[in-house]
Amino acid sequence: MLIPAGTRAILYDLDGTLVDHDHAARAGVDAWCAELGLPDGQWDRWRDIERRWFTRFEQGRVSHLGQRIERCREFLGRPDLSDEEALAFYERYLTVYRASWRAFDDALPSLTQALSRGLHVGILTNGAETMQRRKLEATGLWLDGMVMLATVELGAPKPSPEAYSGAMSALGVGAGETVMIGDSWPNDVAGPRRAGMSAIYLLRDGVARERHVPRDEPVVSSLEQIVWE
Template sequence: MKAVIFDLDDTLFDHSGSAELAVRAWVAGLGLAPTDELVAQWVAVEDEVYPRFLAGELTHQEQRRERLRAFLPILGLPVPVADGELDEVFIGYLTQYKSSWTAFPDARPALEVARGNGLRIGVLTNGNPVQQNAKLAAIGLAHLIDVVRTSEELGVSKPDPLTYLSTCEALGVEPGETLMIGDNLELDVLGARAVGLVARHLDRSVGHTLPELLDLL
């Protein structure tokens, strides 16, 4: 192997944990009880709407508005008509989300192991380049990464073959020389393997860690 490509959200960056903390703080700030059920409903809305952004049906900002249009009625709150008003409401959540950003404890050790073994390091993520690069900077990992590729800048999302091949090209390596690691079996493993990368599934529910997967090299 000459390079390793990591997924970002829920692989290096704890998106689920950050989002839960953010929803609880945001909902409490609105004067409501931040229940487990509300957190689950926020996640369900995101899971329903975000794929429309990845498919190109919505811009990144439009998917934020659509999430609020679905979630505010669950809270019993009115839905603003104007896009600008929706954007202002979303800032309340986004502020809490950004303040909760954190890396998984094994993220930096994994990157340092990869760097120490002379591997080029990439990140391939289905997201917005501004926000995803901001996450990496905020959690202190940006300086350890050589290449970041996002679906929005590429115009297609994982598991489109272009996403993996473009990242390999930017890293200056062939697919067969590259390991892909991520938490999503379909997007980070099966899609990568289909175009010739070696790929491993990070399943934290069964105790996988990033350094452990790198140690298998």
């Protein structure tokens, strides 16, 4: 898919786009279950709980910290856990999650291409800044010139319009000269287009197409399929 002429900025999503979040999260859950003496094979259940609570965060119904707490309570079946107790459990999951981060093979070449063409490159992510920056550094993806645009710090998560306007003003670019690339239809494609940007939907092999994606939506299965003129 072609990057339109006149493009000055590329916004990349992070999890599922540049870094293999699911691989790391699965390792975290498996280690957690082993440590806590829970049955194994609970990755699907954790992923469902994570998506549900993270969507509530994106809708402004729970804080970023709150969704972590609630995911632990629900997964462990322990609604009685205090915030501190739940976060202590979460920290143990995070230790393995962090140790299991890995970049997708196409991430570094794509970021390098964008930067070498003199484009502004921003990472527009609904994660918290400190963790997301560490994630890029640990996987060798944090390059000179890139700008971290974490919506927890920007003040409004994707797909709120303020997330995209905040990102564009941080980079000093307009919507007509910005392209967003990511693996979430609502956050990385539909939301950016409503804000006036172009957007490319990344649907990696083995990942289910999301419910609201139009049938005729062109997709790329790898960042290598993006054509830079």
